[in-house]
Amino acid sequence: MSDNKHTAGSPEPREDGGTGRVVGTPSPAKGESLLAKDGEGAKPPAGPATELDEKSAKNAERVVAAFFVLAFAASVGFIAYYIGWSGRNGGMHGVVRARESNLWLGGTLALAMLAMAFGVTIWVRRLMTSKPIIQERHEMASPADTRAAFEADFLEGAEDSGITKRPLLRRTLLLAAAPLGLAPLVLLRDLGPLPEKRLRSTFWGEAVKKAKAEGKQGVRLVVDGTNAPLKVSDFNSPGGMITVLPEGIEEAPEAANEIAKAVTILINVPAEQFKPVKGRENWHVNGVVAYSKICTHVGCPAALYEQTTHHILCPCHQSTFDATDGAKVVFGPAHRPLPQLPLGVEDGYLIATDDFPEPIGPSFWERG
Amino acid sequence: MSDASAPKAVSGPLNFLDERLGSTNFFQRNVKKVFPDHWSFMLGEIALYSFIILLLTGTFLTLWFHPSMEEVVYNGSYTKLKGVQMSDAYSSALHISFDVRGGLLMRQIHHWAAVLFMASILAHMLRVFFTGAYRKPRELNWLIGINMFILGMLEGLFGYSLPDDLLSGTGLRITQGVTESIPLVGTYIYMFLFGGEFPTGDNGDLIPRLYSLHILLIPGVILGLVTAHMMIMWHQKHTAMPSKNQSNEQVYGYPFYPVFMAKTGAYFLFTFGVVALLGAFAQINPIWLFGPYDPGAISSGSQPDWYMGVLEGALRLMPGQGTEWVIAGHTISMNVLIPALVPLGIVFGGAMAWPFIEQWITGDKRRHDINDRPRNAPVRTSIGIAAVTFYGLLWLAGANDVLADKFHVSLFGTTWFFRFAIFIGPVIAYIITKRICLGLQRKDAAIAGHGVEAGIIVMAPDGGFSEKHEPAREEELIKILSKENARPEAPATDANGIPAPSQKGPMGHLRSRLQRAMTFDDIPVEEHGEEHGHDDDHAVGSGSGPKQLGH
Ligand code: HEM
Numbered sequence: 001m002s003d004n005k006h007t008a009g010s011p012e013p014r015e016d017g018g019t020g021r022v023v024g025t026p027s028p029a030k031g032e033s034l035l036a037k038d039g040e041g042a043k044p045p046a047g048p049a050t051e052l053d054e055k056s057a058k059n060a061e062r063v064v065a066a067f068f069v070l071a072f073a074a075s076v077g078f079i080a081y082y083i084g085w086s087g088r089n090g091g092m093h094g095v096v097r098a099r100e101s102n103l104w105l106g107g108t109l110a111l112a113m114l115a116m117a118f119g120v121t122i123w124v125r126r127l128m129t130s131k132p133i134i135q136e137r138h139e140m141a142s143p144a145d146t147r148a149a150f151e152a153d154f155l156e157g158a159e160d161s162g163i164t165k166r167p168l169l170r171r172t173l174l175l176a177a178a179p180l181g182l183a184p185l186v187l188l189r190d191l192g193p194l195p196e197k198r199l200r201s202t203f204w205g206e207a208v209k210k211a212k213a214e215g216k217q218g219v220r221l222v223v224d225g226t227n228a229p230l231k232v233s234d235f236n237s238p239g240g241m242i243t244v245l246p247e248g249i250e251e252a253p254e255a256a257n258e259i260a261k262a263v264t265i266l267i268n269v270p271a272e273q274f275k276p277v278k279g280r281e282n283w284h285v286n287g288v289v290a291y292s293k294i295c296t297h298v299g300c301p302a303a304l305y306e307q308t309t310h311h312i313l314c315p316c317h318q319s320t321f322d323a324t325d326g327a328k329v330v331f332g333p334a335h336r337p338l339p340q341l342p343l344g345v346e347d348g349y350l351i352a353t354d355d356f357p358e359p360i361g362p363s364f365w366e367r368g
Numbered sequence: 369m370s371d372a373s374a375p376k377a378v379s380g381p382l383n384f385l386d387e388r389l390g391s392t393n394f395f396q397r398n399v400k401k402v403f404p405d406h407w408s409f410m411l412g413e414i415a416l417y418s419f420i421i422l423l424l425t426g427t428f429l430t431l432w433f434h435p436s437m438e439e440v441v442y443n444g445s446y447t448k449l450k451g452v453q454m455s456d457a458y459s460s461a462l463h464i465s466f467d468v469r470g471g472l473l474m475r476q477i478h479h480w481a482a483v484l485f486m487a488s489i490l491a492h493m494l495r496v497f498f499t500g501a502y503r504k505p506r507e508l509n510w511l512i513g514i515n516m517f518i519l520g521m522l523e524g525l526f527g528y529s530l531p532d533d534l535l536s537g538t539g540l541r542i543t544q545g546v547t548e549s550i551p552l553v554g555t556y557i558y559m560f561l562f563g564g565e566f567p568t569g570d571n572g573d574l575i576p577r578l579y580s581l582h583i584l585l586i587p588g589v590i591l592g593l594v595t596a597h598m599m600i601m602w603h604q605k606h607t608a609m610p611s612k613n614q615s616n617e618q619v620y621g622y623p624f625y626p627v628f629m630a631k632t633g634a635y636f637l638f639t640f641g642v643v644a645l646l647g648a649f650a651q652i653n654p655i656w657l658f659g660p661y662d663p664g665a666i667s668s669g670s671q672p673d674w675y676m677g678v679l680e681g682a683l684r685l686m687p688g689q690g691t692e693w694v695i696a697g698h699t700i701s702m703n704v705l706i707p708a709l710v711p712l713g714i715v716f717g718g719a720m721a722w723p724f725i726e727q728w729i730t731g732d733k734r735r736h737d738i739n740d741r742p743r744n745a746p747v748r749t750s751i752g753i754a755a756v757t758f759y760g761l762l763w764l765a766g767a768n769d770v771l772a773d774k775f776h777v778s779l780f781g782t783t784w785f786f787r788f789a790i791f792i793g794p795v796i797a798y799i800i801t802k803r804i805c806l807g808l809q810r811k812d813a814a815i816a817g818h819g820v821e822a823g824i825i826v827m828a829p830d831g832g833f834s835e836k837h838e839p840a841r842e843e844e845l846i847k848i849l850s851k852e853n854a855r856p857e858a859p860a861t862d863a864n865g866i867p868a869p870s871q872k873g874p875m876g877h878l879r880s881r882l883q884r885a886m887t888f889d890d891i892p893v894e895e896h897g898e899e900h901g902h903d904d905d906h907a908v909g910s911g912s913g914p915k916q917l918g919h
């Protein structure tokens with residue numbers, strides 16, 4: 001470090017070239033605080049102060065006491081509010097009273113604890129007279145002879161037990177333990193059913209089959225929420241989007257699970273912008289198309305529809321699908337289009353004529 | 369100070385215990401255990417206290433919460449949902465909020481404490497990382513800490529799934545989708561976790577299962593880890609920041625009893641006071657506004673708790689084009705698997721492996737009780753900041769819709785920005801941090817070598833001006849000189865010039881490469897050979913030793 005000394009009084013130019021301050025270096029002027037001040041040694045770490053004279057100590061005591069009294073008052077306030085004002089016989093009743101009660105109970109509780117915390121902190125800093133102390137640290141490792149002695153004991157024990165000398169014993173013990181270890185795993189088998197073909201179909205398929213058995217062409221679409229069947233004439237303004245379900249799904253066993261797979265969005269795309277997918281030319285009704293609402297990414301409801309761009313947006317991770325073009329992915333993390341539901345008309349009502357042609361929702365190993 | 373005069377109320381129980389357990393020996397060894405002081409040491413305490421608050425408030429909640437997916441018709445005092453069909457779980461969470469006095473407060477404190485728990489673990493982890501406090505002999509506690517954070521993520525996810533409101537259901541839906549993407553066994557895990565199909569399975573088992581995980585299994589494991597963490601810490605003693613009286617041989621600070629005990633008691637009260645304040649005045653997770661779970665519905669702009677934001681961000685950034693493969697009739701969706709596993713795998717896997725990687729590179733197998741100042745380990749510090757940047761960017765990406773909305777920029781634009789930023793950002797962060805570290809080292813080198821500029825300008829006889837330097841204060845000097853300079857001769861060969869075994873083979877070469885990369889630009893900080901206070905006028909950062917930054 002002494003290779004570049006200058007004679008005093010020639011601050012510049014610096015011929016050593018190594019003068020540039022490196023990015024982020026604090027300006028040297030800040031170093032001033034580091035200067036040793038005569039007579040002032042290093043301060044002990046923040047903490048208890050040196051003993052105060054009795055007068056200041058008394059003052060400090062009073063301050064601490066004031067905080068403790070405040071804490072006392074706040075706790076009493078908490079209890080008093082609970083008993084007197086929070087309502088009787090099972091509580092607050094309603095959101096307004098709950099909010100009010102929350103403010104009072106929470107406020108007094110917080111005040112009690114914070115006041116006590118402040119009191120204790122001042123007590124520690126001003127009144128405790130403990131001095132900092134020094135303790136030795138010890139090597140974690142045990143001395144070598146201890147280790148050696150233990151090793152010897154360990155080996156001796158193994159030897160005595162016979163496990164090292166008697167391989168038949170050892171091997172049959174392992175043999176006995178292995179299946180026992182598997183037993184708990186076997187017990188977990190009934191955690192759930194096997195996937196089988198559950199993920200491949202939805203209630204639409206079932207409902208269509210049933211309708212066809214009754215001589216109809218398909219199952220009616222009903223509006224999610226009202227369960228009212230939907231007439232073509234009810235859904236004729238371009239740009240509209242609603243959520244639909246197959247008729248009768250509410251009565252299905254495990255309805256919630258069926259709904260979670262069968263929810264479908266119905267969109268009225270202006271006929272002149274609609275580009276039917278090859279082979280699905282008759283799956284729409286004058287631009288009214290139906291896609292699965294379950295995002296093909298990880299399954300959130302793709303619930304947002306932008307009328308101007310005809311994009312379907314999933315709010316979870318913003319996968320974006322083009323409603324005019326078979327719900328093709330235009331952006332985001334989803335890979336596959338939303339499955340399309342074949343539509344038709346029967347007696348003026350919108351119907352589905354078949355199930356989705358592929359499994360809905362997120363991808364899975366067996367999907368293919 | 370002698371026990372002899374202890375009042376009967378104290379000596380009685382102590383003697384009772386001692387005669388049966390010999391406990392006084394233990395107490396005597398520990399009453400005055402030294403606790404070094406540094407503000408950053410309280411981050412871990414906050415985590416501990418948040419956990420205790422979670423146990424207390426959580427137990428309160430269990431007294432009324434019904435972990436059941438049974439459909440009921442709500443008939444409580446929240447008028448807007450009266451008569452609505454919902455699960456018993458949701459109905460009971462509403463009951464806790466509106467019809468149990470203090471219930472809303474406890475729910476909100478529970479949730480705020482969960483948020484604080486995770487935040488303080490993370491801050492604590494960063495403190496430990498950047499000061500090198502994880503080094504031998506404390507690697508085990510480092511591993512325990514990371515595992516607690518991971519368990520905390522699961523615990524939190526299961527916790528906010530319990531009330532079965534619309535937001536919880538959305539979280540579960542995503543959990544289901546991610547589970548399904550696991551190759552080979554995905555659908556089985558899905559069926560076995562949910563007991564059938566989403567959301568209620570065949571018997572409505574999901575919420576009860578999450579409940580037992582949330583209130584018993586995971587807290588039990590965390591409690592075990594916390595206990596191990598504290599016992600190991602107690603046994604190994606704290607690390608200390610470099611300062612006077614602190615060394616590998618001794619520790620300096622205030623005694624456990626009475627000082628640390630009182631202080632830490634106050635921290636507990638502060639922590640509880642602050643979460644109570646938040647619980648009182650800052651609304652969190654207002655489940656009554658979200659409504660019951662409905663598989664066809666979702667509220668836009670919904671955000672998970674912050675500690676899940678990274679996963680959310682990763683899922684959002686991954687492009688879906690070309691990332692799902694069908695191989696021999698089997699679907700592998702990389703667009704889900706990569707974001708679910710890779711980023712957190714890098715961050716947590718990397719963090720767990722780092723102490724051992726560093727040890728292997730530096731060959732440093734010594735015990736370290738004195739922490740490094742972050743600047744003195746520039747590569748470690750820069751890697752840390754790069755990781756923080758990576759994590760932070762993913763986290764922000766998890767709120768890109770909120771950002772796009774707040775700053776009026778295009779939604780897809782933010783996605784594209786983050787897609788690049790998560791690769792470029794960490795690199796830039798690494799470079800800048802390293803520069804800053806080296807800059808600070810130069811400054812330290814200058815102070816150690818030549819003292820501090822005193823602000824006094826001296827005119828030399830020849831008319832030139834220079835600034836007077838004075839020696840740094842002792843305390844400061846100790847801090848500065850705590851830096852361990854890189855040994856210029858890497859221990860590549862033994863006394864006879866034969867490569868050390870660890871330097872042989874491709875791994876050995878890699879190791880010495882990495883070692884050089886870690887130390888080549890080290891700036892030695894040492895005291896000047898001569899006495900302090902001479903009036904030289906070195907520029908800060910002037911030539912210092914043989915290995916200068918080559919720029
Ligand atoms: C590390 C520990 C824990 C974390 C991070 C955590 C997190 C959470 C979160 C975020 C919620 C949602 C709260 C809300 O409704 O806004 C929750 C709910 C709940 N937690 Fe915990 N928790 C923890 C430990 C515990 C423990 C130990 C218990 C019980 C002994 C417990 C019992 C409950 C109960 C009963 C609920 C549902 C009540 C409700 O949401 O209204 N938790 N937890």
Ligand code: FES
Pocket residue numbers: 295296297298299300302314315316317318319332333334
């Ligand atoms: S679930 Fe739709 S984008 Fe992720």
